[in-house]
Amino acid sequence: MKLIFQKIIKIVLLVMFLLISLFELKNLQVFAQSGDPVIAGAGDISPRSNGPQFQTANLLDSINPAFVLTFGDNQYPDGILADFNTYYHPSWGRFKSRTRPSTGNHDYHTPGGAGYFDYFNGVGVNSGVAGDRSKGYYSYNVGSWHLIALNSEAMSSTQNAWLAADLQANQGTACTLAYWHEPRFSSGAVHGSNNRSVPFWDLLYQYKADVVLNGHDHLYERFAPQNPSGGSDPTNGIREFIAGTGGAGLYAFGSPIANSQFRVSTHGVLKLTLHQTSYDWQFININSQVLDSGSGNCVMGSAVTSTPGSGPTSTRTPTPPNLPSPTRTRTPTPTLPGVPSPTRTRTPTQSVVSPTQIVGSPTPTGNICTYFKN
Numbered sequence: 181m182k183l184i185f186q187k188i189i190k191i192v193l194l195v196m197f198l199l200i201s202l203f204e205l206k207n208l209q210v211f212a213q214s215g216d217p218v219i220a221g222a223g224d225i226s227p228r229s230n231g232p233q234f235q236t237a238n239l240l241d242s243i244n245p246a247f248v249l250t251f252g253d254n255q256y257p258d259g260i261l262a263d264f265n266t267y268y269h270p271s272w273g274r275f276k277s278r279t280r281p282s283t284g285n286h287d288y289h290t291p292g293g294a295g296y297f298d299y300f301n302g303v304g305v306n307s308g309v310a311g312d313r314s315k316g317y318y319s320y321n322v323g324s325w326h327l328i329a330l331n332s333e334a335m336s337s338t339q340n341a342w343l344a345a346d347l348q349a350n351q352g353t354a355c356t357l358a359y360w361h362e363p364r365f366s367s368g369a370v371h372g373s374n375n376r377s378v379p380f381w382d383l384l385y386q387y388k389a390d391v392v393l394n395g396h397d398h399l400y401e402r403f404a405p406q407n408p409s410g411g412s413d414p415t416n417g418i419r420e421f422i423a424g425t426g427g428a429g430l431y432a433f434g435s436p437i438a439n440s441q442f443r444v445s446t447h448g449v450l451k452l453t454l455h456q457t458s459y460d461w462q463f464i465n466i467n468s469q470v471l472d473s474g475s476g477n478c479v480m481g482s483a484v485t486s487t488p489g490s491g492p493t494s495t496r497t498p499t500p501p502n503l504p505s506p507t508r509t510r511t512p513t514p515t516l517p518g519v520p521s522p523t524r525t526r527t528p529t530q531s532v533v534s535p536t537q538i539v540g541s542p543t544p545t546g547n548i549c550t551y552f553k554n
């Protein structure tokens with residue numbers, strides 16, 4: 181009888197130990213998730229009025245991101261410094277010290293984007309958070325992510341060469357995100373897809389970038405991972421988001437183009453949580469409703485060399501501990517002549533949460549929308 185009682189006591193203690201261990205593990209996981217950096221942003225932000233940019237700024241207050249990203253056309257209609265100070269500054273300006281902007285075509289309505297650079301860098305100051313005013317592109321790291329702000333309004337071989345060198349130098353970074361104004365792919369009825377950023381896509385795909393963020397079309401759209409030609413590529417493709425929803429008048433959608441997964445035309449901001457080798461996204465409207473959400477995994481592995489004719493020069497294998505085993509392998513097609521094809525692996529299967537589509541139902545803000553069309 182005594183032995184049976186001792187065994188029961190042991191079993192009870194063992195169960196209690198297991199339950200406590202599971203509880204501690206869950207707490208650690210929650211802590212690790214909650215500690216990962218959050219970024220948020222939008223493009224096409226401030227009309228020349230006290231408009232919805234104040235509501236999207238309130239959203240940013242509630243999200244409290246580590247960095248605020250802008251996807252161009254920060255201040256309408258001409259990017260004048262006085263307008264930045266009058267309309268952008270009282271809204272999104274309160275995040276200025278943690279804003280990492282990119283420029284848009286309207287910001288360049290003033291020669292050299294003078295108002296944009298004067299506002300973000302300081303009047304007459306060459307370099308600052310907006311990068312060198314003669315370039316408007318720069319990069320930085322957030323956690324295990326490499327973030328690249330590009331300038332779609334000043335495409336040049338110089339910028340492309342800088343991007344290639346920057347990607348080459350940061351191959352050890354687990355995940356890569358790039359953002360600029362004019363999207364390569366868009367179902368928008370006003371602007372639509374734009375070929376000017378093909379060189380960006382070619383390089384980003386070559387170096388296994390993960391996420392591209394754009395504005396220009398005043399709507400929100402999410403795409404499945406794609407290659408630079410717009411083909412579905414769930415293994416190594418780049419996921420593009422358009423969030424031209426910061427406050428300017430909204431645009432309608434045309435017919436959905438290939439790989440478009442979610443579309444809605446309403447004001448809001450895109451929130452990204454940057455995990456070590458994956459990311460979560462949410463598109464939140466100005467009523468604080470999450471209209472779209474999901475998760476994706478970063479492409480990890482060796483990048484193809486950027487130097488024509490030479491072999492791979494470095495390996496991008498920052499595989500962290502405790503990740504699930506890779507589920508797929510692939511051999512990428514070399515994009516440069518004479519470059520061998522390194523076999524790469526990618527960790528877990530992409531997952532998309534709440535894939536519900538809301539097909540273009542633009543909130544009517546007629547005058548603003550029409551006025552700000554290009």
Ligand SMILES: [Fe+2]
Pocket residue numbers: 252253284285286361395396397
């Ligand atoms: Fe634009």
